[in-house]
Structure formats: structure tokens, C-alpha cells
Amino acid sequence: MxxxxxxxxxxxxxxxxxxxxxxxxxxxxxxxxxxxxxxxxxxxxxxxxxxxxxxxxxxxxxxxxxxFILSFYKWDFQNQANPIFIGLKNYTKLFTLKHSIDISFNTAFFNTLLVLMTYIFLMHWIFDIKKIKENTYRKMIISMSLLGIIGVFLSNLLFIAAVIISLIMVFLYTYLSAKKFAYNTNDKLMGRLILFAIVYTISVKIGVVEIINFLNAAKEESDFIKSIWNTSYYVLLSTPITIFLALLIALLLNRKLFGKTVFRTIYFIPFVTSVVAVSLVWQWIFNDNGLLNYILGFFGLQKTLWLKDAKYTIPTVAIISIWKLVGYYSVIFLSGLQNIDKSYYEAAEVDGANTWHQFKFITWPLLSPTTFFILIVSMIGAFKVFSEIFVLYSGMPGPYNNSGLTVVYYIYDKFYSEQRMGEASAAAYVLFGIILMFTFIQIKAGKNKVHYDN
The missing domain is CATH 1.20.58 (Methane Monooxygenase Hydroxylase; Chain G, domain 1)
Known part of the structure; x- marks a missing residue:
């Protein structure tokens, strides 16, 4: 031994x-x-x-x-004493579909890549064309834009060639712009988002099969892909709303308000309350004859089956998480607001700046370190959602069809219920890779946006 x-x-x-x-x-x-x-x-x-x-x-x-070592072994109830080394089979098994689907992953991947390339080309063309004076480089940008747009309509073989050419041209453009024309990446975020929405909407309207279509079809044939889909849906739904409400509450509590200490305590209490207790209370609220349906009936609205309809599974869990975490993030935002020197606001008032201008040019930039911290912490926490679903649905991943199956729930089910520790470890490290990737993207994106000095 x-x-x-x-x-x-x-x-x-x-x-x-x-x-x-x-x-x-x-x-x-x-x-x-x-x-x-x-x-x-x-x-x-x-x-x-x-x-x-x-x-x-x-x-x-x-x-x-x-x-991590265990993720490369077949270690289940039958092989508990002598685990069998199987290499990457645990990882590939996670993404194996039960039945084949009509959408090819390669087609969806290259289509998505070209849609993104089109967006990048158009973004540089629209935001940077005025900075480039030489006609040669202007022609190159236009050709890049047209290449991305035309590439969407090409066949699969030409897709690959178009992607390679596009990547080379993007690299050359970025390098030459940074070298000779002082390329500036601080474009307006709203303009970029609107442009992306336009490009993506057009791609959907013309029937471009992209990665979202593939995942939407594949999630019904793979429990792990469905868990990633549900978790991503939850993160995109809960994180922005939580941060927005927390910032709004912090701004209100930072004003001269009677009894604001009591309000701070009230908002913070849900965070220190047990997740099980919170979920049980919300289970009663969401029940068929619960408080929420009683309020809806009072206003003459039809009752909603919050806990029995699969489409409401993730929204109900998001509501619970938002209610629980918004007070905690509000306190952190409030701490960041109180660290901003009041002399900035006094100078702005002398210059005639209104409340919106003070928030836009003083509060928001100087609050960027706090916002950056909350964004990373809230996103990591959202990817690990489990307790609310487990308690709200009495140990089941949603009412039916695994509508509440998240990645952590999938890991729990594989490890505890099915005794497949190797697969559970592989799923855990896939989740770790996803969180690491998004955290890295946030750090890179926030490098030039976060100001740590007041």
C-alpha cells in the first residue's frame, strides 16, 4: 500500500x-x-x-x-480501485452528440468567423477611414470590407481561403495603422455595439448558419452542451442587470438621504442570508398559488407557471440571484463612489456641468476599477450557479427537459449521482477554461479603459 x-x-x-x-x-x-x-x-x-x-x-x-490528473482516467464506480487511463476521451465524450444534426460544425464555425471578420472590417472602415490619408491604404480597407461581405455568400471551400486572406489582411492593416497612422482603439462603444447588431441581424436574415444555430440544435443532443447553453444564458441575463441595479442603488445611497444607513443594511441582508433559505422563500413566491401570481391576479393578469414552464427556468433563477447579490455589489460601488474626491464635482459645477455630465466624465471613469472588479467577480460567480437551481426545483435540473441544467449541476450529477469522477473532473476543467478565457478577455479589454488613479 x-x-x-x-x-x-x-x-x-x-x-x-x-x-x-x-x-x-x-x-x-x-x-x-x-x-x-x-x-x-x-x-x-x-x-x-x-x-x-x-x-x-x-x-x-x-x-x-x-x-486534473483524474480527468484523463476512467474512474467510476466499477473502476474505483484501479482507474484506467483513457487520455482525452472524457473531454471528447462531453461534446459527443447522441444523434447527428443537420448543421455541420465546420460550416457554422467558418460562417461565424467570417461574420465577425465582416464586422471588424466595417468597424475599422467606419471609425478609422478619416485617419488614413493615403489612397492605397483606403483601398485596402475597402477591399477587406468587401471580402468579408462577399465571403458570407461563398461555399465552404472558399470560406477557408477567404478566412485566411482576411486574417492576413487584418494583421497587415492593424500593423501598418499602428506603425504609421497612430491607430486608436478607443472608439465609441455604443457605435461598435450598434454596428455589430446590424451585421449580425443581416447575417441572420440572409440565412447564414453560424455557431448559435449549431449550439441551439446540438444542445438537445448533448447534456453538457445544453449545460453550457443554459449557463451562458444565465450569465448574460443576470450579470448586466445585477451590475446596473447595483450601480443605480449605490448612486441613490451616495446622496444625502434620510436613513440611508438603514437602507444599506436592508439591501445587504439578502447577501448574508443562506442560499437555501432564500431559494425556499422564492420557491413559495413563484409557486402556482404564491405571492407573485397573487399580485398578477390582483391586477387582472393571467397566472404564470413559473416553476413548471421550462422557458421560465433560467429567468426565475436569475431573479433570485439578482435579488441576493445586488445589495452586495451596491456596497462595493458605494465604497468606490465615496473614494472619489469631491473637488472634481465642485470644479464641474463651477464650469456649469449638469448631473449627467458629472456622471459621464467624472463618476464613471473614476469608478472604472470598481466596475472592473465587480464585472469579473460577478461573471465568475454566475458561471458557478448551482444552489438556487438545486433548492428551487427540489434537487432536479428544472421542471423537465433539463431546462435548468448548468455546468456545475452537470458536474455534481456526474460525480455524486452517476459516480463518474473522471467525466466530472473533465467537465470542471472545461468550465475552468471558459472562465479563464472570459476573464482574460475582460482584462485585455479593460486595460485601456480602467483608470486606477483619482
Missing amino acids: GIPAEWTILIVTLSIAFLLFLTQKVSKKVLSRGKYRKVKESTEAYLYLLPSMVVLAIFVFWPVIYS
């Missing part, structure tokens, strides 16, 4: 402590007094940190490493 992992970590830790202690004793005889003092301070610091590192190694680092 081998040595348990916990004992191995403990033995290694004690060995490190002994080596640090031995290093301190040896350095006293070898090094000068000044260098010895520096080594002594460093050694003592590491020795103080060692107990915490032991706890983290046993309960955090080792489980993370072991679960």
Missing part, C-alpha cells in the same frame, strides 16, 4: 522546514553579518508562512492537481 497523498505532503513540508532551519544555521557561519541577517529574515518569513502553505497544499493545491 502506498503512502497517502496527505502524509506525503506533510513529510515534504517538514523536510522543507528542516532544510530552511539548517540553511539558517549554516549561513550564520558562512555569510557576513549583513547577508546573514537578510537570510535569517527571509527564512523566518518562510517558516511563518509554512503552516498556511501546508493547509493550502493539502486542501487546495493537491485536489486541483489530482482532479
Whole structure:
């Protein structure tokens, strides 16, 4: 029988402590007094940190490493004593469809890529054409735009060639613009969003099969893809609304308001309340004869089957999460608002700026670090939604058809119910990769938008 992992970590830790202690004793005889003092301070610091590192190694680092190794093994109830190494099969099994669908992933992928390329071309053309004076580069931008638009109507083989050419031209354009024309990426966000909405709407109207169509069809043939779909829907629905309401409440609480300390406490109470208790209360509110349907009936509206209709599963969970988290994020926003120097607002009032201008040019830019922090934290938390669904639907992933199946619920079901620990570990690391990707995108996008100095 081998040595348990916990004992191995403990033995290694004690060995490190002994080596640090031995290093301190040896350095006293070898090094000068000044260098010895520096080594002594460093050694003592590491020795103080060692107990915490032991706890983290046993309960955090080792489980993370072991679960990653486990994701490459077939370890279920039948192979619990002797796991079988199967490579990437656990990962491929997650995305395997039960039945084939009419939409090809390659076609959907390349169509989506070309729609995005079209958007990028048009965005550069519209926002940067005035900055480029040489006719040669203007022609290149126009040709790039036309290539992206025409590429949508081409066949699959020409799609690949168009994508490669488009990527090369985008790279050349970006490089030359940054090199010679001081390319500026700080375009107006609203204009970009409107342009993207126009391009995407046109692509949908002309029948372009893109990745959303593929996922919409594939989610009915794969539980894991459906869990990603439901989780993404929940994140897109709950995160923006939570941040908007939290900012609005923080702005109200930051004003001279009678009894605002009491209101702060009231808004913060849901966050410290147990998720189980919150979900049970909302289960009663959403019930067929619950409070919400009673209010609807009072106004003469038809009752809604909140907990029995699959299309309301994610919205009901989002409502609970928004209600629970909005107070917590409001307090964080309020802290950021109170750290803004009042002299900025006084100077703005002297210059005749109204409330909207003060918010747009003072509050919002100086609140960007707080907003950036809340955006990342709220997004990561939204991807890990589980407890609300589990309690609200009494241990089931929605009323029917897995309408409330999220990635964390899928991991729980594979690990706890089906005893397939290898597949559960693989799903956990796919979720980790998704969160890491979105976090990286947010960090890169916010690098030039976040101002850390007041």
C-alpha cells in the first residue's frame, strides 16, 4: 500500500522546514553579518508562512492537481480501485452528440468567423477611414470590407481561403495603422455595439448558419452542451442587470438621504442570508398559488407557471440571484463612489456641468476599477450557479427537459449521482477554461479603459 497523498505532503513540508532551519544555521557561519541577517529574515518569513502553505497544499493545491490528473482516467464506480487511463476521451465524450444534426460544425464555425471578420472590417472602415490619408491604404480597407461581405455568400471551400486572406489582411492593416497612422482603439462603444447588431441581424436574415444555430440544435443532443447553453444564458441575463441595479442603488445611497444607513443594511441582508433559505422563500413566491401570481391576479393578469414552464427556468433563477447579490455589489460601488474626491464635482459645477455630465466624465471613469472588479467577480460567480437551481426545483435540473441544467449541476450529477469522477473532473476543467478565457478577455479589454488613479 502506498503512502497517502496527505502524509506525503506533510513529510515534504517538514523536510522543507528542516532544510530552511539548517540553511539558517549554516549561513550564520558562512555569510557576513549583513547577508546573514537578510537570510535569517527571509527564512523566518518562510517558516511563518509554512503552516498556511501546508493547509493550502493539502486542501487546495493537491485536489486541483489530482482532479486534473483524474480527468484523463476512467474512474467510476466499477473502476474505483484501479482507474484506467483513457487520455482525452472524457473531454471528447462531453461534446459527443447522441444523434447527428443537420448543421455541420465546420460550416457554422467558418460562417461565424467570417461574420465577425465582416464586422471588424466595417468597424475599422467606419471609425478609422478619416485617419488614413493615403489612397492605397483606403483601398485596402475597402477591399477587406468587401471580402468579408462577399465571403458570407461563398461555399465552404472558399470560406477557408477567404478566412485566411482576411486574417492576413487584418494583421497587415492593424500593423501598418499602428506603425504609421497612430491607430486608436478607443472608439465609441455604443457605435461598435450598434454596428455589430446590424451585421449580425443581416447575417441572420440572409440565412447564414453560424455557431448559435449549431449550439441551439446540438444542445438537445448533448447534456453538457445544453449545460453550457443554459449557463451562458444565465450569465448574460443576470450579470448586466445585477451590475446596473447595483450601480443605480449605490448612486441613490451616495446622496444625502434620510436613513440611508438603514437602507444599506436592508439591501445587504439578502447577501448574508443562506442560499437555501432564500431559494425556499422564492420557491413559495413563484409557486402556482404564491405571492407573485397573487399580485398578477390582483391586477387582472393571467397566472404564470413559473416553476413548471421550462422557458421560465433560467429567468426565475436569475431573479433570485439578482435579488441576493445586488445589495452586495451596491456596497462595493458605494465604497468606490465615496473614494472619489469631491473637488472634481465642485470644479464641474463651477464650469456649469449638469448631473449627467458629472456622471459621464467624472463618476464613471473614476469608478472604472470598481466596475472592473465587480464585472469579473460577478461573471465568475454566475458561471458557478448551482444552489438556487438545486433548492428551487427540489434537487432536479428544472421542471423537465433539463431546462435548468448548468455546468456545475452537470458536474455534481456526474460525480455524486452517476459516480463518474473522471467525466466530472473533465467537465470542471472545461468550465475552468471558459472562465479563464472570459476573464482574460475582460482584462485585455479593460486595460485601456480602467483608470486606477483619482
